[in-house]
Amino acid sequence: MKPRVAFFDFSSCEGCQLQIANLEEEILDLINLVDVVSFREVMKEHSEKYDIAIIEGSIMRPMDVERLKKIRKNAKILIALGACATIGGINKIRNQWPPHNVKREVYGDIDLEGNPYFDAFQTKAVDEVVKVDYYIHGCPINRDEFKRIITSIVLGKNPEIPTYPVCVECKKNENICLFELGKFCLGPITRAGCNAICPTNGSPCEGCRGILKKPQIECVMEILKRYELTYDEMKSRCKMYNYAKEEC
Amino acid sequence: MSKYNEVKTILKNDFNIFVDNLINSGEFEVIGVKSKSERFIFDKLENSNQLRLYYDVTILPPKKYFLPPVEMLINFDLKKSSKPKELIDKKPRIIIGVHPYDIVAIEQMDKVYLDSQKDDFYKKRRDNTIIIGSDIQNVSKRSFALSMGTNVVESGFDLLLTDIGNKYIITIGTKKGKNLIDQFASVRESKNSEIRKIYKTRNSAALQYKRKTNIQKEEWSKYLAANFDNTLWEERSNKCLECSSCTMVCPTCYCYDVQDSVSLNMSEGVRYRTWDGCLLRDFTKIGSGEIFRESKISRYRHRFYRKGNYLRERYGFVACVGCGRCGTACLPDIADPCEVINELSQFDKTEDTNKYIIKEKTKTPEKGTIHIPQNATIKQKKELTYRETLFEIELDNKKPLGHKPGQFVEVSIFGTGEAPISISSPPSDKPVFQLVVRKVGNVTSKLFTLKVGDKIGIRGPFGNGFDIKAMEGKDIIFVCAGLGVAPLRSLIKHVTNNKNRKRFKDLKILYGCREPNEAMFLDEFDGLKMLDDFTCKLTVDNCPKGECWEYDIGLITTLFPKIDFEKKKSKDTVAIICGPPIVYKFVIKSLKDLNIPDKNIFVSLERRMKCGVGKCGHCQINGVYVCKEGPVFRYDQVKELPEALE
Numbered sequence: 001m002k003p004r005v006a007f008f009d010f011s012s013c014e015g016c017q018l019q020i021a022n023l024e025e026e027i028l029d030l031i032n033l034v035d036v037v038s039f040r041e042v043m044k045e046h047s048e049k050y051d052i053a054i055i056e057g058s059i060m061r062p063m064d065v066e067r068l069k070k071i072r073k074n075a076k077i078l079i080a081l082g083a084c085a086t087i088g089g090i091n092k093i094r095n096q097w098p099p100h101n102v103k104r105e106v107y108g109d110i111d112l113e114g115n116p117y118f119d120a121f122q123t124k125a126v127d128e129v130v131k132v133d134y135y136i137h138g139c140p141i142n143r144d145e146f147k148r149i150i151t152s153i154v155l156g157k158n159p160e161i162p163t164y165p166v167c168v169e170c171k172k173n174e175n176i177c178l179f180e181l182g183k184f185c186l187g188p189i190t191r192a193g194c195n196a197i198c199p200t201n202g203s204p205c206e207g208c209r210g211i212l213k214k215p216q217i218e219c220v221m222e223i224l225k226r227y228e229l230t231y232d233e234m235k236s237r238c239k240m241y242n243y244a245k246e247e248c
Numbered sequence: 249m250s251k252y253n254e255v256k257t258i259l260k261n262d263f264n265i266f267v268d269n270l271i272n273s274g275e276f277e278v279i280g281v282k283s284k285s286e287r288f289i290f291d292k293l294e295n296s297n298q299l300r301l302y303y304d305v306t307i308l309p310p311k312k313y314f315l316p317p318v319e320m321l322i323n324f325d326l327k328k329s330s331k332p333k334e335l336i337d338k339k340p341r342i343i344i345g346v347h348p349y350d351i352v353a354i355e356q357m358d359k360v361y362l363d364s365q366k367d368d369f370y371k372k373r374r375d376n377t378i379i380i381g382s383d384i385q386n387v388s389k390r391s392f393a394l395s396m397g398t399n400v401v402e403s404g405f406d407l408l409l410t411d412i413g414n415k416y417i418i419t420i421g422t423k424k425g426k427n428l429i430d431q432f433a434s435v436r437e438s439k440n441s442e443i444r445k446i447y448k449t450r451n452s453a454a455l456q457y458k459r460k461t462n463i464q465k466e467e468w469s470k471y472l473a474a475n476f477d478n479t480l481w482e483e484r485s486n487k488c489l490e491c492s493s494c495t496m497v498c499p500t501c502y503c504y505d506v507q508d509s510v511s512l513n514m515s516e517g518v519r520y521r522t523w524d525g526c527l528l529r530d531f532t533k534i535g536s537g538e539i540f541r542e543s544k545i546s547r548y549r550h551r552f553y554r555k556g557n558y559l560r561e562r563y564g565f566v567a568c569v570g571c572g573r574c575g576t577a578c579l580p581d582i583a584d585p586c587e588v589i590n591e592l593s594q595f596d597k598t599e600d601t602n603k604y605i606i607k608e609k610t611k612t613p614e615k616g617t618i619h620i621p622q623n624a625t626i627k628q629k630k631e632l633t634y635r636e637t638l639f640e641i642e643l644d645n646k647k648p649l650g651h652k653p654g655q656f657v658e659v660s661i662f663g664t665g666e667a668p669i670s671i672s673s674p675p676s677d678k679p680v681f682q683l684v685v686r687k688v689g690n691v692t693s694k695l696f697t698l699k700v701g702d703k704i705g706i707r708g709p710f711g712n713g714f715d716i717k718a719m720e721g722k723d724i725i726f727v728c729a730g731l732g733v734a735p736l737r738s739l740i741k742h743v744t745n746n747k748n749r750k751r752f753k754d755l756k757i758l759y760g761c762r763e764p765n766e767a768m769f770l771d772e773f774d775g776l777k778m779l780d781d782f783t784c785k786l787t788v789d790n791c792p793k794g795e796c797w798e799y800d801i802g803l804i805t806t807l808f809p810k811i812d813f814e815k816k817k818s819k820d821t822v823a824i825i826c827g828p829p830i831v832y833k834f835v836i837k838s839l840k841d842l843n844i845p846d847k848n849i850f851v852s853l854e855r856r857m858k859c860g861v862g863k864c865g866h867c868q869i870n871g872v873y874v875c876k877e878g879p880v881f882r883y884d885q886v887k888e889l890p891e892a893l894e
Contacts, residue, residue: 029512151510156697157664157690160507164492164528171496171577172317172523174308176287179579188489188579219487222580 003154006038006050007081008071010057010064011091011123016082016141017041017056023143033154052077052153054136058084058091059124063116072130077153080126083139083241087210088125090139092243095122134159139208139241142194162192165212166205170196178204179227184237188223189215208241254420256435257442263409263416266433267296270342273432276378279313281306281345290343301345301411305388305571309350309499310343314357314373315523321369321619322519324662326510329703332662334620335518336372342428345382349391349398349569351405353499354379359563360502365861368617378424381405383449387456390572392586394457396465398569400450412445419446459586462593465566468556470597471589473604476549476890480591485548487580492525494574494583495551500567501525503865506619506858510663517663519619524865526550532866534856535667535689538829540869541891550868552588553604558871561602605871606885618861621660621705627680629700632768636731637696638672639683643706648678652713653739654852654880658860659683659691660705661698667691668857670735670879671709674742684734684768710860711879714739714824714850722822722848723754725811727835729804729827730761733768735852735879736826744776753781753820756811760787760804764797783811804831808838818843826852832893836883849883853892 007017021041023030030036037047053075059068072078083089094102099120103112112118126132136149152159162168166187170177173196178185185204187196191212198205224231258266271278271293280293281303288303290310324332346354361370384399393399401408406425410417417438420426429435463471495501505524510517524531527547532540541547559567568585575584628640643649649657649671656670667689673682687696698704716739724743728736743752757776761767766788773784785807786799800807804827813821823839825832832851839849855867857875867874869891872881886892 023512026512029514033512033514147512148509151512151514154514155510155663156694158693163530164525165489167489167491167493168496168523168525168528171308171493174284174289174312176285176307177493177577177579180576188491188493213490215489216486219489219580222487222582223489226579226581 002033002035003051004037004047004049005034005052005054006047006075007036007040007054007056008038008067009040010055010068010085010126011060012057012082012084014041014056016136016138019140019143020146023147026147030150033150048074050075052079054079054081055085055126056081058088059126059129060091060120061116062119062121065129068126068129077133078126078130079134079136079149080132081136082141083137083208083210085126086132086135086137087242088123088128089208089241091123092125092241093239095243096239135161137161137191137209138194139206142197144195145193163212164192166190166192166194166196166199166209168192169194170199172196173200175199178202179223179229182227184227184229184233186211186237189213204237206240207238211238211242254426255438255443255446256418256420256429256433257438258416258418258433258435260414260416262434264296264299267293267299267344269432270428271295275340277339277341279310279341279343281382290345293344299344301382301409302385303345304386305347305391305573305576307573308497309353309571309573310346310379311350311353311357311499311502313341313343313377314354314370315361315502315504318520318522319369320518320520321506324517324519325515326517326663327515331623332519332620332705334368334617336369338372338376340376340378341373342378342380344380345409346379346405347382347384347571348401349393349396349571350499351379351381351401352398353569353571355404356500356559356563356565356567356569357502359565361863363862365618365863367861367863369619378406378428379404380425381408381421383408383410383446384453385411385449387453388572388576390459390575390584391570392457392459392461392572393570394454395459395461395586396566396568396570399454399457410446410449412442412449415442417442417446459572461586462590465568467597468566468589469560469601470599471592471595472553472557473601474596474598475592476553478592478595480588481549482545484582484588485545487582488527488544488548489579490527490529490544490547491579492527493577493579495525495527496523497573497577499569499571499573500555502863503531504859505864505866506666508663508665519662521619521864526554526865532856534854535692536686537688540855546891548582551583552585553870554868555585556589557601558604558868561605561871603888606877606881618859618863619707621658621666621707624704624706626698626700626702626704629698632684633766635766636684636686636768639685639695640673640680641683641704641706642680644703646679648675649681649706649709651675651681651709651738653716653742654713654735655709655711656735656857656860656879657683657706657708657710658857659685659695660707661691661694662705664694665691666705666707666858668710668860668875670738670852672734672737674738674745676742676745676747684731684737686731708860710857710875712877712881714880715882716742719743719822720751721753722820723817724752724756725821725823725839725844726755726757726759727804727823727825727827727839728757728759729825729831729835730766732826732828732831732852733759733761736824737769737772739824740776744779744782749779755779755782757784758787758804758807758811759785760789760807762789764788764791764795785810803834805834805838808842813842815843819845819848822848822850824850824852829854829893836893846884846887847882851881851883851886851893852879853881853886854879
């Protein structure tokens with residue numbers, strides 16, 4: 001029996017699901033491997049019977065929590081897909097302000113009281129609400145990694161997600177270090193697995209696959225000094241995908 | 249001068265024609281130093297104009313052509329039972345512009361990869377590559393190659409270029425190099441005045457070095473040996489990002505990880521290896537999740553000891569060529585060996601430099617290809633406990649495995665990977681052999697799902713087994729804790745075999761595990777009771793209510809006072825310990841209380857044995873490779889190793 005897979009989207013651009021839709025001819029291999037029973041971007045059918053739930057997006061409202069908990073109950077395996085789901089991602093930028101301020105900024109003085117669609121709280125990653133079995137990191141996800149993780153799960157093997165930073169892949173690609181070019185890159189503290197796609201193409205890493213571990217402050221200061229960069233610059237970079245209240 | 253001691257002169261214009269001839273011949277992939285914005289890289293040349301022989305240093309060393317960052321090893325097909333195919337790169341290649349320090353680094357790699365157990369992938373690439381070296385014209389600002397004596401070389405190249413203005417002098421290093429010149433270049437004999445200019449070029453480069461070490465490289469090992477616990481390791485490692493950029497750009501770092509990947513159609517798969525770095529936390533992580541070099545200090549320190557002490561004592565060279573790449577790549581700038589060694593030079597040194605390696609040479613038999621497993625079949629499967637199962641395996645060629653008690657095999661499941669498992673059956677049980685497997689990681693979990701008759705792959709046997717000769721005529725105490733009973737069972741069955749029994753004296757088995765439901769082979773131990781001069785004591789740390797356990801209760805060390813032991817026999821007693829890391833310290837103390845000499849105590853240690861042949865670097869305990877010199881060690885060999893029994 002092929003495992004039944006359903007995709008669900010919460011607050012997100014659905015770009016990670018688009019990455020999967022963009023597997024093109026390989027999508028045929030995917031549907032040979034698993035039964036896709038729900039995938040809004042490519043099919044209209046939907047089923048509540050699934051083994052694997054793939055969740056894209058962040059959790060923003062009580063109604064999301066309710067829906068997510070139901071999905072968790074139905075699914076044997078739950079996978080968080082993409083930065084919004086795995087770490088909260090850019091949706092967490094708004095956590096810098098109280099939710100009602102954000103609402104007022106966007107919607108003005110319209111009375112949204114009691115409307116569940118606008119009843120937003122501070123953004124949460126999926127694992128802040130339910131247990132996540134596997135993570136497919138990135139903004140957007142890396143298709144090769146998606147394939148590797150899905151084949152691993154079907155083979156019954158725990159997918160190996162890098163626990164080392166992007167620098168490792170950046171070096172293997174023989175890139176010029178972006179710090180040498182005067183740019184602030186989050187590669188040294190961000191989980192690898194993207195094959196250093198941004199630095200390889202000249203853009204500093206923004207940390208979309210999540211910060212592995214905050215380096216010791218002695219280390220950070222040393223680097224900022226050596227490359228004449230500021231602490232504020234670093235902090236604002238980290239906010240893009242990895243905003244966390246306790247750090248501010 | 250090289251052994252050929254032959255030099256030729258080539259005009260720069262003719263040299264360009266030579267390079268273009270090589271490219272246009274289509275016989276080789278021609279690699280050379282090219283620009284990458286402000287830096288330089290080795291890359292495929294399309295024409296001679298791209299060559300930048302005035303470069304200072306490349307981002308990555310030419311190592312990438314011998315041990316690529318990602319290298320496919322084996323192709324397999326999960327749907328067909330066809331034989332896995334070795335993906336050896338046979339492309340002839342020429343690398344132009346390799347600096348002397350990188351040539352020295354390649355020679356060092358050769359010693360590691362082409363030693364008694366040759367790496368066939370590396371060897372093929374190496375055999376098919378022609379190295380055209382280049383004397384340094386511009387010194388990289390982080391380089392200290394002059395201090396390392398690697399700024400010039402007399403060998404290790406096929407041809408070596410020295411820029412003397414409008415011409416190059418070509419020093420011919422090998423027959424291969426000479427043939428290349430004869431076939432593709434237009435050269436003439438060098439005049440003496442031109443040859444003298446070689447030294448002028450080299451000397452003027454040597455004058456550019458700003459960075460120097462305070463101590464000779466021969467002395468590094470002595471300073472490192474005296475300062476393992478120096479606070480400088482902690483101070484410096486506090487600034488470490490643990491990104492392993494230092495090892496990634498290093499021309500003499502050669503550790504790799506092996507992984508399997510399967511296509512979405514679940515049919516074609518590939519086993520590949522990729523650079524790994526000892527600064528990364530999971531480098532020493534084993535299937536059960538244990539990490540042996542857990543602290544940042546230990547990982548940071550390991551790199552310097554490996555470069556300056558471990559490899560030097562093993563192979564005779566300091567595994568740093570002074571290229572300065574790590575200093576450039578390390579963002580907090582703590583990776584530069586020149587700085588570290590200069591800081592160390594203010595402390596003491598010791599002549600006792602080889603204390604982190606095992607002095608006795610162990611023989612590893614040469615075997616064919618190193619990464620292709622032999623086909624084998626699961627003949628029997630027996631559940632031992634809720635988490636351990638015994639697998640009986642037979643090689644498909646029906647030949648005995650030919651192992652010694654204490655050795656291990658790499659169990660390979662295509663698509664999933666490989667895991668080291670110790671052999672639990674005695675050599676006499678041929679042609680089959682048994683493995684006791686605990687379900688902990690990917691490979692073992694997958695193995696549990698396989699049925700009798702299913703195919704797996706086996707590499708090995710690997711490592712150093714028990715020194716059975718040293719046990720003859722002696723009393724033996726076996727101390728097995730938890731899964732440690734698995735490798736010891738092989739030895740116990742061997743010595744208690746009727747054919748061998750009389751060669752050993754009094755036998756005592758002490759076996760402990762946490763709870764009764766974890767105990768294995770109790771029936772076998774009971775069956776041994778009728779032997780003469782045999783004692784067996786079993787214990788559990790704890791027996792939950794309602795479970796049945798008719799033996800002792802208490803930690804394994806509580807069994808020692810319960811055995812008859814005459815201290816006058818200490819010198820004629822051999823003790824063997826195998827168990828989880830925590831056990832050794834306590835059991836060894838108990839054994840020392842019995843006055844058993846260190847050289848009579850044997851331990852079997854677990855580490856991440858990935859390649860099994862002393863290359864990938866994961867199983868190292870200080871300078872010792874567990875996969876080659878272990879997993880069985882005499883206690884006196886490892887007791888001084890800081891990383892062994894911590």
